[in-house]
Amino acid sequence: MNITRLFTAHRRPLLVGFLILLMAFVFTFPLYGGAYPTRVLTTMLMYTVLAVSWVMFSGTTGYMSLAPAAFFGIGIYSTALLQHYLPFPVIIIVGGLISFALAVLLGLVTLRLKGIYFTIFSFGLVVFIGNTVNYVEADIFGRHGWYFDALDRATLLYAMLGLAVVTVLAAYFISRSRLGLAMQSIGGNEEAAEHMGVNTTRIKVLTFAISAIFMGAAGVILAPSLSYSNPSIAFSVTYSFIPIVAAVFGGMGQLHGPVIGALVFGFLEKTLRAQLLTYFMLGFGIIMVVVILFLPNGLVGLASMLRDRLGGVISKVRNGSDGEQHANT
Amino acid sequence: MRILECQGVTKFFGGLAAVSNVDFHVDQGEIVGLIGPNGAGKTTLFNLVAGTFPLSSGEIKFKGRKLSGLKPHRICQMGIARTFQETKVFANMPVLQNVLVGAFFGTPTHVSGAAAAREATQSLEFVGLSAMGATPISDLTLANQKRVEVARALATKPELLLLDELMAGLTPTEVGEAMELVTRIRDKGITVVMVEHVMKAIMGVSGRVMVLHHGEKLAEGTCNEISCNKTVIDVYLGKESNAGS
Numbered sequence: 001m002n003i004t005r006l007f008t009a010h011r012r013p014l015l016v017g018f019l020i021l022l023m024a025f026v027f028t029f030p031l032y033g034g035a036y037p038t039r040v041l042t043t044m045l046m047y048t049v050l051a052v053s054w055v056m057f058s059g060t061t062g063y064m065s066l067a068p069a070a071f072f073g074i075g076i077y078s079t080a081l082l083q084h085y086l087p088f089p090v091i092i093i094v095g096g097l098i099s100f101a102l103a104v105l106l107g108l109v110t111l112r113l114k115g116i117y118f119t120i121f122s123f124g125l126v127v128f129i130g131n132t133v134n135y136v137e138a139d140i141f142g143r144h145g146w147y148f149d150a151l152d153r154a155t156l157l158y159a160m161l162g163l164a165v166v167t168v169l170a171a172y173f174i175s176r177s178r179l180g181l182a183m184q185s186i187g188g189n190e191e192a193a194e195h196m197g198v199n200t201t202r203i204k205v206l207t208f209a210i211s212a213i214f215m216g217a218a219g220v221i222l223a224p225s226l227s228y229s230n231p232s233i234a235f236s237v238t239y240s241f242i243p244i245v246a247a248v249f250g251g252m253g254q255l256h257g258p259v260i261g262a263l264v265f266g267f268l269e270k271t272l273r274a275q276l277l278t279y280f281m282l283g284f285g286i287i288m289v290v291v292i293l294f295l296p297n298g299l300v301g302l303a304s305m306l307r308d309r310l311g312g313v314i315s316k317v318r319n320g321s322d323g324e325q326h327a328n329t
Numbered sequence: 330m331r332i333l334e335c336q337g338v339t340k341f342f343g344g345l346a347a348v349s350n351v352d353f354h355v356d357q358g359e360i361v362g363l364i365g366p367n368g369a370g371k372t373t374l375f376n377l378v379a380g381t382f383p384l385s386s387g388e389i390k391f392k393g394r395k396l397s398g399l400k401p402h403r404i405c406q407m408g409i410a411r412t413f414q415e416t417k418v419f420a421n422m423p424v425l426q427n428v429l430v431g432a433f434f435g436t437p438t439h440v441s442g443a444a445a446a447r448e449a450t451q452s453l454e455f456v457g458l459s460a461m462g463a464t465p466i467s468d469l470t471l472a473n474q475k476r477v478e479v480a481r482a483l484a485t486k487p488e489l490l491l492l493d494e495l496m497a498g499l500t501p502t503e504v505g506e507a508m509e510l511v512t513r514i515r516d517k518g519i520t521v522v523m524v525e526h527v528m529k530a531i532m533g534v535s536g537r538v539m540v541l542h543h544g545e546k547l548a549e550g551t552c553n554e555i556s557c558n559k560t561v562i563d564v565y566l567g568k569e570s571n572a573g574s
Contacts, residue, residue, distance in 0.1 A: 178433050178434075178442075181426065181429060181430060181433060182430070182433075182434060184419065184421060184422060184426075185419050185422075185430045187421055188418070188419025188420055188421045188422060188427075189417045189418065189419055189420070191381070191413075191417060192413065192417035192418070192419065193419070193430065194400070194401040194402055194405075195379055195381075195401045195402070195405055195410075195411055196402075196405060196410075196430050196431045196434055196435050196481060196482075196485060197402045197405040197406050197431070197434035197435035197436070197485055198402055198430065198434045199400075199402050199434075200402070
């Protein structure tokens with residue numbers, strides 16, 4: 001039991017230590033990890049960015065957005081259009097800002113809708129933007145897709161790691177700020193929030209746009225490893241569903257839920273799918289159904305459930321042995 | 330001084346006039362009761378004052394300023410707070426956080442974290458729930474959830490408080506406590522308008538009563554005048570409850 005006590009008493013330093021080790025691992029990974037595993041790790045971090053930024057808005061306010069693919073695609077296109085003109089770090093920022101601006105615009109129009117109507121509309125946006133870009137690109141400029149300049153895979157991994165850390169930190173600080181409280185009040189009861197002085201429209205649009213920054217930036221960083229892209233690749237609706245799947249899988253209640261969900265989902269998807277092809281998605285579908293049915297708080301919920309069970313068993317065993325001792329004496 | 334003035338207030342839902350041509354005013358520092366049968370338009374009138382939806386016609390003035398066209402959050406920041414008939418607490422937060430929302434956002438000026446925390450704690454203490462700040466709100470009884478709504482409204486530092494059926498569904502003891510709470514709110518200098526079906530409570534605390542029926546103002550006056558008014562007895566009170574006042 002001393003180990004459990006050690007963990008609870010020194011939780012914060014242990015956590016920080018663990019995170020530093022984890023980051024050291026990611027940093028040194030390209031040295032010995034090989035090309036494909038490095039890409040897997042980059043993808044896992046990208047899913048983390050998508051899942052955490054999705055939960056930042058949808059998890060707290062309860063507005064289920066299917067728009068991530070739109071912002072992600074904007075990011076990919078930022079790289080496509082700007083790669084010969086601006087240095088990569090600047091493109092990351094520009095891609096984030098363009099997504100932010102677009103999200104403000106879209107938010108002002110769509111966030112008047114509630115519930116399933118907002119969800120469907122946000123999904124429609126992805127299709128609409130993808131098709132518009134396709135039309136402009138193919139029919140007006142007569143272009144068929146874009147090629148990307150190759151970038152060192154270690155650079156991409158570090159960029160994605162940096163973005164993931166920034167996203168998680170932003171989510172953490174927002175959840176503890178007054179903006180976070182306002183968002184939560186909207187998720188709790190929007191009408192009441194409005195009558196308590198919360199400018200709900202402004203808060204919703206602002207958070208929607210902030211979360212879009214990270215989605216757009218993730219698209220910018222992914223782009224070079226695609227080597228080729230066109231509208232149907234860049235605006236693939238998959239990128240709208242990945243963050244939801246990862247967040248539900250990991251658990252949306254706390255910040256580490258979507259992080260763990262995204263890392264595990266990304267790892268399983270990229271390593272298993274290469275070998276098992278479609279069987280993976282079939283199997284994962286079943287896993288998702290089981291998670292949704294039995295683990296409303298996702299993997300994180302499973303961990304705390306096991307801890308409770310285990311704690312119960314341990315104390316039962318201890319009490320049992322105490323009881324026996326008493327019986328013997 | 331008149332804190333709230335309504336002139337010709339009308340609200341149509343489709344072809345139905347939920348509130349029709351209602352004139353009334355509220356003086357600073359009084360408790361006004363708003364009664365009437367179900368569907369009389371009491372809550373709609375509250376919603377119009379609080380800005381939930383716009384007026385079809387008429388005018389509402391708060392401290393001489395027109396409210397029409399203002400969003401609910403602006404009206405709240407101007408000094409009108411409300412509670413809800415069916416409690417609308419933030420179910421995803423503990424009790425204190427619920428009140429903090431009001432403290433942070435309910436005033437026109439920027440509130441520091443420390444000041445908001447102080448305001449929220451004081452409001453909770455005022456309604457007698459200071460021990461429950463960390464409790465998940467869903468663990469509270471209906472009576473206490475309604476108290477949290479009052480605390481949350483008070484944390485916005487209102488001058489006018491709209492209480493929508495604060496006592497509905499409460500036990501007689503809880504009704505007594507709620508009446509005492511309403512009186513204390515008035516003593517703080519906050520004007521109160523309350524919608525209520527519990528006649529004992531209305532007659533016990535309000536100085537003036539307005540009766541709505543089919544969206545129209547049926548009568549207005551002191552508790553005694555209302556409880557003896559023949560039309561009011563016919564459409565709402567009935568013969569028996571007259572004795573109860």
